[in-house]
Amino acid sequence: MTRDAKLVNPNDTIQDAAKLMKECDCGVLPVRDGDRLVGMITDRDIAVRCIADGKGPNSKVRDAMSQEVKYCFEDEDISQVCTNMSEIQVRRLPVMDRNKRLVGIVSLSDLVRQSAGTAKALHGIARPSQQHNQSSPAA
Missing domain, CATH: 3.10.580.10 (CBS-domain)
Structure with missing residues (x-):
């Protein structure tokens, strides 16, 4: 397993998440709110739930993440x-x-x-x- 998983917040932007995915060369990020894991966001989520629907880079992670973890x-x-x-x-x-x-x-x-x-x-x-x-x- 990868131990040093990077995390994003539901209020972070899609662009922030995409930049972090690029930096860590990964296609998935756990989403945390405080100390709770509240979702997951993938590069596919960004493409299908945001870009394909015309949402821009300032959309929030919460708009694209999967809430069921x-x-x-x-x-x-x-x-x-x-x-x-x-x-x-x-x-x-x-x-x-x-x-x-x-x-x-x-x-x-x-x-x-x-x-x-x-x-x-x-x-x-x-x-x-x-x-x-x-x-x-x-x-």
Whole structure:
């Protein structure tokens, strides 16, 4: 997992988020409000929920982020994390400690390096789904 995850605030601008993604060479940022994880924003969220709808760089992160945050715990078994990612069809998950504090982000590429369960996760993640709708932020 990546331990030094950069975070944004719901009131930050889309441009701020995009600049941070560029700086850290990542496509996803956790969104925090105080010490709470309140969402996730991806480069795809910015493209589909903002740019495609004509929203400019001064739009707020809250206008594009996904509010429903799926996560795993740092002490979970890798095979369970793979199964979870497969079932919910995500390529990245925030990693929390048992006090629900963010400690990092695990990605599909992190799992590939571990190899155990990766094929199962990839198969589940890559299957077509109606579960994720990019046209509006999750409620």
